[in-house]
Amino acid sequence: TVFFMDIRTFGKEFDRYFARAEARARLHFRRCMLSTVKEAPSGDLTLFYTDEGGRHRAEAFDLLVLAVGFGPPEEASELAQALGMDLTPLGFPATQPFAPLAASRPGIVLSGAFREPKDIPETVVEAAAAAGMAVRWLGRPEPAPEPAEVEPRPWDEEPPRVGVFLCDCPDLQEALPLDRLAEAAQGLRDVAWVEKVPALCQDGAWDRLVQAVEQRKLNRVVVGGCSPREVADDLAGMARRTRLALACTEAVNLREQVAWLHPGDGEGALAHALEALRMAVGRLRRVPDLRRTTQPTAARGDLAAPTAAVLVVGGGLAGMTAALALAEWGIPVHLVEQEPVLGGLLRRIRRTPDGREVRPFLEDLVRRVEAAEGLTLHLGTRLVRTEGEPGRYRSLLRGPGGEEAWVDHGAAIVATGGREGETSRYLRGRHPRVLTQLELEERLAEGTLERPGLVAMVQCAGQRGQERAYCSRFCCTEAVKNALALKERFPEAQVAIFYQEMRTYGFHELLYRQAREQGVLFVRYEPGDPPEVREGEDGRLQVTARDPVLGEVLRLEADWVVLSTGAAPGDHAPLAEALGVSLDGNGFFQEVHPKMRPVDLARPGIYVCGLAQGPRLMDEVMVQAWGAAARAAAFLRRVPKVPATRVVVNEKLCSGCELCVRACPYDARRVDLETRRAYVVQSLCQGCGVCAVVCPNKATQQVGYEHAAVLAAIDGAL
Ligand code: SF4
Ligand code: SF4
Ligand code: SF4
Known part of the structure; x- marks a missing residue:
């Protein structure tokens, strides 16, 4: 039983979460005024409260859990004194007007619950924003060196030795009999090692995988845990360290795609999980080393260099804040606003909750945006289409008179706001x-x-x-x-x-x-x-x-x-389609993960902030815009010079029939006029796989979905 006065599930989708909880049997919510708790001689705790009808009631419980919220940390006043910054009467740090992360002393940036109690998404965004603000004061550091390219070891000359690693986190433990899953996985063909690893999302967890791959001489790795997107970076890091090709690794989503589909049904979840592992192991057993038969398409020299510019769509508070932050870091920005003036919904807001006049702030912000070096303003302009790939995007803009122009950008921020x-x-x-x-x-x-x-x-x-x-x-x-x-x-x-x-x-x-x-x-x-x-x-x-x-x-x-x-979402559908990203059920842009990646959209290098992601207060919009800008800036520094190859052509099998050229929806296929063999224009290829499907000679293979490997995965499921 949850006793409450107000249910404050104000975060994105939190009301829906509450509705799900409320619908559960044996979970009761009781609006009331609590008065006291007494311990009965039996050891039970009796809770006295006044219910909604004004009746006095008492109920006994075995355990009482108090939602005590957050206070300032004990050492806050000592720290504030040492750093020379002010605290508010509540004991949290004072901030500057219209600069929610700036402490009273210039040069100190605040972040997280230390500044004000907040939930995980806001904390995550605020950390990125605070890091970005600190960088602004420090000047732009040199990019970190890219991890050295490691040529993966060949793998299809030796018999497969598959390692299966299962994430032993509480979420999965609750939903799945992991020991039995591990035992069953041990019996799969060519599985040489199975291990449960405590929480793969924790620091150091992947060191254990590296160790096991080396000690057990594994040449294929299956990881069962969170979504492949969540583990992608760690999986790639582990592959690099062990010289495994990424093609020899597979992440099986045991959480969203298995555990969540079988609530309270451990046996159903176990059967489903085993099927997913069988498919993954089957695929890895048969994954071919395409380097033997194909040329890397990057060798064609068609790759544009990454573009160190950001396209910001939307010139309201979020868009202007993000664009200005990027310009201050020395990153070229294109700020696109469909209206002939900047400001968006902020033009209608007159005062902040603490009573400050908004107009002077808005006018100053617009002035700074207009004067910012490296910031190109496109007023009365719409984004029509975006092509290319992360780090090498190009977008077609249509101006007020219908004139069109392409701009190159490595990343983009969606800040299209909303309406009342x-x-x-x-x-x-x-x-x-x-x-x-x-x-x-x-x-x-x-x-x-x-x-x-x-x-x-x-x-x-x-x-x-x-x-x-x-x-x-x-x-x-x-x-x-x-x-x-x-x-x-x-x-x-x-x-x-x-x-x-x-x-x-x-x-x-x-x-x-x-x-x-x-x-x-x-x-x-x-x-x-x-x-x-x-x-x-x-x-x-x-x-x-x-x-x-x-x-x-x-x-x-x-x-x-x-x-x-x-607030209601704007008409976001055309922009979402142009950018190749999704909207949520309410019409706002859908972030990758509501808690851990709240400003990332599904397409790498594209971020969201402000009302485009969901309604929020003005200071939250500013923090989120800073966070999105910091994410975009960090992304630009990581764009690989040569992106991953998505499809390859075996020239020996290609007959030059051009079926793939006609089928490719992104105009990324060509046939070399001299050799009459097909090749891929890497900078345009989106990895959709259509060319691999239409090729009558199996000359085109999609990396990660090679014909033999896909058939083996299907065999695993049957
Ligand atoms: S919708 Fe608005 S008015 Fe209603 S509870 Fe949420 S914040 Fe309050
Ligand atoms: S994978 Fe899709 S985008 Fe890439 S070349 Fe093939 S058909 Fe074109
Ligand atoms: S469809 Fe296949 S065989 Fe035909 S040109 Fe393309 S790669 Fe070559």
Whole structure:
């Protein structure tokens, strides 16, 4: 049983996660006010609380787990004193206006929960952003030397000796009988070694694999654990260290593709996992060494050099912040904005939650972007198409007059923002005094709001299961900010906020408390029983809501109704298609991993920040933009001079029929006019494999999906 006051699952997809948890049998959520805990003579712990109906209750438990949250670290004040930086009254470091990571003392960058309590995705992004800021002060360091190219040892002259390594992490232990899986894997043909390795994502875990490959003379390696994308870098590092070809390694996704498909069904998961291992082992047993029969396509000399520039799409707060950061690091940037002016949604925001004027900051930001060296602005411009490969992208831009131009860039950042959400409920669009929070903010700033008697705010309007499924995360803080601004301007005005949960997280909780102290009335409503807004006969607005605590219906006459409609995604589909990346179920760009890689999109070298990834507050947008810029800059330094070969042609088998030339959707196939043999234009090839499928002579093979290996994998599954 989880006892709570407000469920603050405001992160991306967290509401869905909560809904899944709530649907589970034997997991109960209880909204209440806790009073005390007592130990019974039996040793049980009795919890006393007041439930939603105001009844006093007691329940006994074996174990009590307290969600105590975060406080500043004990040594914070000592550290602050040593570094000469200020702390806030809460004991966390003070930051500079519009620079959420900058400590009060210039030259000190803050990051993670030390700055403010936060979740994993924000911590990960903030770490990248902080590193980027520190680099700005230090000047741009020389690129780290690329790992030396290691020619993999030949492998198809010796009998296969396959090593199978299973990640022994708690996630998999819970879902799969790993010991039995290891035992079964031992019986697979040509498997010479099976080992469970404690958590492959931990430092040093891959050293064990290197050791085992050397000691056991393994020449093929299967790793069963997280997704192949998660382990790709470590797998490549292990292969390099042991001189194994990457083609001789395989990552089997035992988590998302096995364990998660069989919740509570260990036997089903075991059978599925064994099948996946059989396929992987089967493939590796038959994987051919293509070097014997083919020329590396890079030898054709068609490879463009990597481009050390970044394309930033979107000129709002996120795009401008990212572009400026990159320009300050000396990286050439193309900033593309479809509107004729910069600023995006930020042009409509007038104050930060802590009451600072946004306009002067915006004007200064635009000035700095316009003046930045190495930053090319493309206003009124859209991205039409992106070609090439990570590190060597080129994009076609269409300008305001329809003129088109190609730009080369090694990486890209999507910062296309979003728009204010809308709703058709609560008389929105049918009564002139029903506003959105942004409209209220604009009226307050422009002085066009008539003195109100009572303002009613409705939270989650059109959100969280209404027109949009998700929580926009920022609109509870926005509502409290506007309520305080109303109170400041019209102290006698009454403000009532109808809410499901107040998600004023982090330090914004202080604003919530301040609003309560200033007499703002907070009335909770149930998701299935939202307030009703009607127009009375006198034309005034009437708001009716059932208070679930008192069980009574509350009726108010309001001068204004203000709806917290949050944010909606822009029309991202054409851009996602042009870039070859995906959108999530809500229409925002889909990051690779919500916690560990929150600004990476699926295509390497393409990142996302700001509202394009999901709704968030202004300071979070800035941090995320810095994080995306830092990721893009780091990526550019790692672009290999020669990218991986994806398809190869055995010239002895090629008849020059040109079927592959006609089939290739990326115009990456040519036939040499002299030799009448096909070859691959490496810089255009996307590795889709179509050419390998259409080739009637099996002259083309896709690396990693060689004909013999694919058939062996299928055999393994049958
Ligand atoms: S008002 Fe906005 S931030 Fe608050 S709970 Fe609803 S959707 Fe989430
Ligand atoms: S068909 Fe696909 S794999 Fe083959 S050359 Fe073209 S892009 Fe590359
Ligand atoms: S389809 Fe095969 S045989 Fe025909 S040109 Fe292409 S590689 Fe050569």
